[in-house]
Amino acid sequence: MRCSLLRSSLAESQRWMQQLRGKGLFATKPYNEGEIILEEVPLVSCQFAWNAAYRYLACEYCMRPLETPEQNVRRLAGKPDIVLPHPDCVNSNLEQPSHVKNVMYCFVLLQMHYPPETTSIMLLVRILAFIQQSSDPNSAVARIKQFCHRTVNEDAELVHKLLGEQFTNQLNTLRELTANVINGEHIQEFLTPEGFCTLMALVGTNGQGVGTSPLAMWVNAVLSIAMSDDERTQLDLFIDKLYQYVEEESGTFLNTEGSGLYELQSACNHSCAPNAEVSFPYGNHRLQLKAVKQIMPGEEIYISYLDECSLQRSRHSRQKELAQNYLFVCWCALLSQAAHRLLTSAEASDEEIDQDD
Structure with missing residues (x-):
């Protein structure tokens, strides 16, 4: 009985996977490991x-740091x-970028989740301003509507975590x-209760984390400078000491984040064993998608929706996080292999039970 239930669960989840793929x-051409697939701005x-x-201190538009590494x-x-x-070794042009005018924002605290969800408000x-000003x-x-913006996955009986019942009052207040603050003919559909929840789910499901750091940019640049082995050793010790000072004073090092x-990036499906990864090599919000293994023409390009720490967690934990944030049950190749091993182990246990009988 236990094996048949596992098979049923696996088959049902794989059916969901086929329905829920983005x-x-x-790839339209081959990519070698380390090769850039695309770049784009949001x-x-x-x-x-x-x-x-x-x-x-960072530009409100492109998130470029406005302080030197030092x-x-x-x-x-x-x-x-x-x-x-x-x-x-780092070009630190601290003049205000030309795309930045006088900026003033009003932050409304509504006791939503702490970051990253608080960025959803802005x-x-x-x-809405992107639509109005177009x-x-x-x-x-x-x-905007081309992004995945489901609030509920009826097949998997999942509701996005930002839309839980505990946030009903806050969401109504935020919508009002x-x-x-902003209104107009072309955005009215997003300001209805249903439309606003759809917009919130869109942000929660598609938002790509962005991080910039003057110190990290300096470290990457200085490590590429040609120097003697002794100089390299001294530099490595100096950098280690810098991060130790930062951790002692400010805790775990934080970038400017958003x-x-x-x-294009939002079209990438998830895999727990991705063949591509996202980075921000220019120190602003310009995204780079790079191959982490060879990709052949016609092959699908996968990224991980989970951070490195989450990828090290159990199969159950990864599936739970993906279901809460992205409204799908993951059955990528890595998780399917884990489920197969579990099924095989269960079959072996049942055989032992039969032999004992």
Whole structure:
């Protein structure tokens, strides 16, 4: 009986997998490990509210740092006398970017989840502003709607965690406040109770984390400089000490962090053993998708929706997190193999029980 139940559960989950797959992104040419697949900037992006609390300085539009690596590490380490070697290896143009005008925001605290969910508040407004300010609002609405924006997965009986019953009052308040800030003919459908929940689910399901760090940019740049073995050893020790100072003063090192909506990246499906990964090599919100293993023409390009720590957790924990945040039950190749091993183990146990009888 136990084996038949496992088989039934596996078959049902695989059926869901076929129904819930996203649009998918497929290779049209071969890519070697380390090769860049694509680059793109988001339709909209936004910093987390906690950046201000931690005194991070970054452009409100593109999230490019507005402090030098030396200023960054001095603040994080609480040591104003730190001097970084090779300061010119990073181009630190601290002039306000040309795309930034006078910026003023009003943050409404509604006791939602702490970051990353708090960024949803500003991303919602920016999505609506993207539509309102577009020269072709109808086309802008269509671009937003191409993102996965289901609030519920009826087949798997899943509801996005941002839309739980405990947040009903907060969501209603947030919707009313949003309607007071921005309104118009082309965004009315997103300001109804149902439409607003759809917009919230869209952000929660598609938001790609963005991180920038002047210190990390300096470390990557300085490690690429040619130097003697002794100099390299001394530099490695110096960098280790820097991160130790930062951890002692500020805790686990935090980047300037936020979230964005990317049209191409959002088409990538998840795998617990991905063949591509996302990075931000330019120190702003420009995303780069790079192959982590060889990809052949026609092969689907997969990324992981989970961070590195979550990928190390159990099969059950990964499936739970993906169901809560992305409304699907994951049965990628890695999880299918784990389920097969579990099924095989269960069959072996049943055989032992039969022999004992």
